[in-house]
Amino acid sequence: MNNPYINLVSNQHDIELFDIIHPKFRAQISRFGGHLLSFIPTNDSDWLWLSSTAQMDGTKPIRGGVPLCWPWFGPAPQDFSGEPQHGYIRSVHWQLDLIEGNDADLTIKLKPENATELEAKLGLSVCIEFNFSESLRINLVTQNVSDKEVPLSQAIHTYFRVKNIDDLLIKGLDSTEYADKLTGKTQIQDGAVDITEAVDRVYQTNTQNLTFHNGACELNVIGKNHDSIVVWNPWQEKAKDMADFDDDGYQTMICIEMANTQGLKLAPGKRHTLKQIIKKTD
Ligand code: TA6
Numbered sequence: 001m002n003n004p005y006i007n008l009v010s011n012q013h014d015i016e017l018f019d020i021i022h023p024k025f026r027a028q029i030s031r032f033g034g035h036l037l038s039f040i041p042t043n044d045s046d047w048l049w050l051s052s053t054a055q056m057d058g059t060k061p062i063r064g065g066v067p068l069c070w071p072w073f074g075p076a077p078q079d080f081s082g083e084p085q086h087g088y089i090r091s092v093h094w095q096l097d098l099i100e101g102n103d104a105d106l107t108i109k110l111k112p113e114n115a116t117e118l119e120a121k122l123g124l125s126v127c128i129e130f131n132f133s134e135s136l137r138i139n140l141v142t143q144n145v146s147d148k149e150v151p152l153s154q155a156i157h158t159y160f161r162v163k164n165i166d167d168l169l170i171k172g173l174d175s176t177e178y179a180d181k182l183t184g185k186t187q188i189q190d191g192a193v194d195i196t197e198a199v200d201r202v203y204q205t206n207t208q209n210l211t212f213h214n215g216a217c218e219l220n221v222i223g224k225n226h227d228s229i230v231v232w233n234p235w236q237e238k239a240k241d242m243a244d245f246d247d248d249g250y251q252t253m254i255c256i257e258m259a260n261t262q263g264l265k266l267a268p269g270k271r272h273t274l275k276q277i278i279k280k281t282d
Contacts, residue, residue, distance in 0.1 A: 003099050005106055013057035018096075023103050024134050030065075032058045034094035034110045034128045037065040039136050039278075045216050047136065047278060049161035049253035052246045061090040063244040064253075068140060069155040071122055073230075073261050077151070086157070088118070089126060097127060105133035123150050124266070135279035142274075144266035152266055155230055155259035156276040163215020165195050165233065165251050172210035173229065178203040195254060198235035202228050202261055210256065217280050223258035224275035230257035 007019045017037070018029040028037040040046045050064030061067050069086035076083035084091065089112055098109040111127040112118060119125050123146025131137035138158075144150050162168050170193035180187055181200040189203070207229065210221045223229065232255040234242065239250040258276040266272055 011056055015058050025132055031093050033090040035062050041134050049159040051249050053244050055244045064159045067157045069157050073153040073155045073259055107131045119145050138276045140274040143271045147268050149265050152264050153261050155257040157257045160254050170212045173203055176203045176205045195233050199233045201231045220279050220281045221256050222277040226258040227262040228259040230259050
């Protein structure tokens with residue numbers, strides 16, 4: 001791969017990583033999962049959280065960074081009963097489709113190595129596009145390559161790093177309805193979202209603009225073409241129950257995910273791009 005910014009390296013388990021060193025940022029993408037592991041703007045700290053006990057040997061999805069949930073979010077639908085939670089693509093290897101850029105910004109596009117098999121099985125093609133500069137833009141692109149309507153649910157399942165969960169306030173969801181997956185109830189958000197216990201919420205909204213301070217800077221999280229925003233922190237007990245989630249990790253992470261969970265259906269030939277843009281507030 002002849003590109004001045006990218007090296008292909010391997011971790012201790014021979015999982016290949018794209019190691020990107022650019023004037024404006026550093027980043028790492030694992031070929032396993034097409035999985036962005038870190039994004040560090042120059043003179044800044046990592047905007048993403050990665051568990052110190054994440055399994056990095058390709059035997060299970062990596063805990064942290066930006067796992068991709070596709071072609072379903074959550075448990076497998078009836079037609080795919082027994083298939084993994086959050087779909088397949090975070091557990092397959094991806095290959096480079098395109099790299100282009102300069103000292104201003106860099107775009108990297110990847111697609112699953114088993115794209116043909118997925119298309120035959122699902123009638124859907126998928127690719128991921130990262131556009132890096134001092135900001136981070138993620139596009140999860142799906143095309144219906146079949147001759148019938150295909151259901152799709154998905155999420156850009158971003159694990160953000162925060163200095164201290166006790167100081168976190170997520171603004172932009174006030175008065176929004178959400179499904180509380182822990183109680184099974186539907187609630188209305190009252191003011192900013194603070195995290196003082198386990199939280200697993202699906203906000204039913206296409207609100208585009210959230211902000212939160214990560215302890216180093218205020219970030220804008222912008223979504224496009226989503227119908228839901230998922231907010232998750234497992235808190236202490238559940239973190240302890242997950243071997244790949246370090247026990248204290250809940251104190252320095254929050255998942256804020258742009259998602260489609262409300263019955264999106266793609267007509268034959270139709271293309272859908274789920275977007276998440278993360279940038280420092282001006
Ligand atoms: O982020 C929301 C969620 O659906 C939670 O319910 C929790 O299961 C989380 O995803 C992590 O799922 P995973 O399969 O990666 O352990």
